[in-house]
Amino acid sequence: MKAATRVIVTQGLSAPTATIAQEAGISNGSLFTYFESKADLFNQLYLELKAGMASAALQGFPAGDDFRKQVFQLWSNWMEWATSNPEKRRALAQLGVSDEITPATRAAAHKTMASLADLMEQMRTSGSLRNASKGFAAAIMSSLAETTMDFMIHDPANAKKHCKVGFEILWRAIT
Amino acid sequence: MKAATRVIVTQGLSAPTATIAQEAGISNGSLFTYFESKADLFNQLYLELKAGMASAALQGFPAGDDFRKQVFQLWSNWMEWATSNPEKRRALAQLGVSDEITPATRAAAHKTMASLADLMEQMRTSGSLRNASKGFAAAIMSSLAETTMDFMIHDPANAKKHCKVGFEILWRAIT
Amino acid sequence: MKAATRVIVTQGLSAPTATIAQEAGISNGSLFTYFESKADLFNQLYLELKAGMASAALQGFPAGDDFRKQVFQLWSNWMEWATSNPEKRRALAQLGVSDEITPATRAAAHKTMASLADLMEQMRTSGSLRNASKGFAAAIMSSLAETTMDFMIHDPANAKKHCKVGFEILWRAIT
Amino acid sequence: MKAATRVIVTQGLSAPTATIAQEAGISNGSLFTYFESKADLFNQLYLELKAGMASAALQGFPAGDDFRKQVFQLWSNWMEWATSNPEKRRALAQLGVSDEITPATRAAAHKTMASLADLMEQMRTSGSLRNASKGFAAAIMSSLAETTMDFMIHDPANAKKHCKVGFEILWRAIT
DNA sequence: CATGAATGAGCGTTCATTCAT
DNA sequence: GATGAATGAACGCTCATTCAT
DSSP states (O other): OOHHHHHHHHHHHHHHHHHHHHHHOOOTTHHHOOOSSSHHHHHHHHHHHHHHHHHHHTTTSSSOOHHHHHHHHHHHHHHHHHHHHHHHHHHHHHHHHHHTTTTHHHHHHHHHTTTHHHHHHHHHHSHHHHHHHHHHHHHHHHHHHHHHHHHHHHHHHHHHHHEEEEEHHHHHHHH | HHHHHHHHHOOTTTOHHHHHHHHSSSSSTHHHHOOOSSHHHHHHHHHHHHHHHHHHHHOOSSSSSOOOHHHHHHHHHHHHHHHOHHHHHHHHHHHHTTSOOOHHHEEEEEEEETTEEEHHHHHHSSSSTTTOOOHHHHHHHHHHHHHHHHHHHHGGGHHHHHHHOOOOOOHHHHH | OOHHHHHHHHHOOOHHHHHHHHHHTOTTTTTTHSSHHHHHHHHHHHHHHHHHHHHHTTTTSSSSSOOHHHHHHHHHHHHHHHHOOHHHHHHHHHHHHHHHHHHHHHHHHHHTTTHHHHHHHHHHHHHTTTTHHHHHOOOHHHHHHHHHHHHHHHGGGGHHHHHHHHHHHHHHHHH | OOOHHHHHHHHHHTTOHHHHHHHHOOOOTHHHHHOOOOOHHHHHHHHHHHHHHHHHTTTTTOOOOOHHHHHHHHHHHHHHHHHHHHHHHHHHHHHHOOOOOOHHHHHHHHHHHHHHHHHHHHHHHSTTTTTOHHHHHHHHHHHHHHHHHHHHHHOOOHHHHHHHHHHHHHHHHHH
């Protein structure tokens, strides 16, 4: 998985499976002992990365805290994960738009992020997203987060500023 | 170009050039009379679609109107283009993440959208995006638009509602 | 023909017919008004070049002169042609080994060089080539000439020396 | 290599790689497991054939013998190789004029024939080739040999006679 | 006769996948 | 289970040749 992530980042999704195997230190044939096909590898990787991301975002979530602080904590965790794992994020971005990832996998990934989705649902009800559907609200929040991550990674000098501004937009959207 | 758009939507960027040629009603060899290579076709298509999108968004822009109305007009145009041309939008989404699209093409596309960028820059200065960099602000606005488009297309029944909600988030972000 | 010669020298026999047409200042389609096919063009060119070479070699042949002087005159003419027309020679060399040139063309070319062959036959009878067949003797003389030409062209500084040495070998072979 | 030799002889250098693979009893793709490209195959084959030819020519070279006998032995060996391996010879002829064979390969082939070149250099110094440059002398000798081979192969009935005559010309040239 | 766009067969090369060892 | 050579379908691209204008 790690090898696949590295290779996807540097070579894209069309990288030969042999390259991934080599990066993993196994023979090209052995790769197919663990994964039925290239598409299967990609689907499993997608799932793992999504789950990892969600878990990282929810790490040490403050239970009874002030709402703004809670949301900010979530936001910070998420951004922290992205900046600490730029490779995972870029691989995930590539996999997300691939048509090799099946609807089933996407659904499974969605389930993995159930807790995150619950939190987002909480955020939705209070503010101007009140009138949005559950999915739409989550998508808006996610896209704000994704865009912010992009800029934090590509412009690390202003990462903190981007992080704050991004959060401010989110906060405006949910209050 | 139209044929390529259709084929990209249904088969993805890895679709054989022969399929695109067939869809266009020409022979596989003829495609290379018009485009030097598959990558060249994709780059030209990307440029055309981006330009078309920008031009559609700016169509009949109200000059001396109230600011909120102006922004809403822009937003509506943009959404209108997306819902009327779902194929173009999907193709553009695929092309946008392809590594076949050269930096030069991306730069040229950016130039095409100069007027749009100018308007976004105007929006940035007034509200909570004030502290964001020019590029970051534009990216945030774009991602809000993209997400809204997605939901309008995939859930046409609630298209109008999504459109309104999306605009409300944007408005909150820029005021 | 001239255009084809130039193109063959610079690009080889696999050069596109379109390139030859362009070099000749005509459209790609027009080439096939004059030549049935690429192979036909090559065959005709081969014939023309061979004939030109033979004619040049026999130019102003001294009728009743001393034998050695006659042969030297022939040799000099031949070498003169080669050094003055390096492109023709190189094209001819390429065409000569091509399997596009039909046996019929080769036979016709042979006929074109009948006078030259007659002279060679005269040379054969006198010396150590006496026991060689007609064709073999001619081939030996030709190959000596070809090799000498090669070196005169590729090492023009010593062209004269090469010319003399080559002739000396020939003279030794036929006396 | 053998398959390639056979195919080149019958179809020329423009023969499809698939045909060569088929002739070798492997799949078209497998060919590229052993050779990086068609050109690579040709270069390796050229080298192998040249080396084989040189080695055959020098086989059992008589050390302290009479000079004429030594040269004749060399000549005989060379002719023997050619008549026993007409396919190799024809393939070599085709490869030799191909522009797929790199200068590097030609240089390497030249090195392979170093001993042969040394012998030729010895021959040069004694006779009428004395005034020729090293390379020119070798080229003259080679061309005499090549022409003789051609006739021995195409006219096997008189092979022995051709061989003798050819040698006589060579001997005249170097004494 | 000239043009040049259109044709489509053909080729070199890649790579996911298989399977004998 | 691990290996890596072998497979062969598939693809992007070229170019000799045709033919409507």
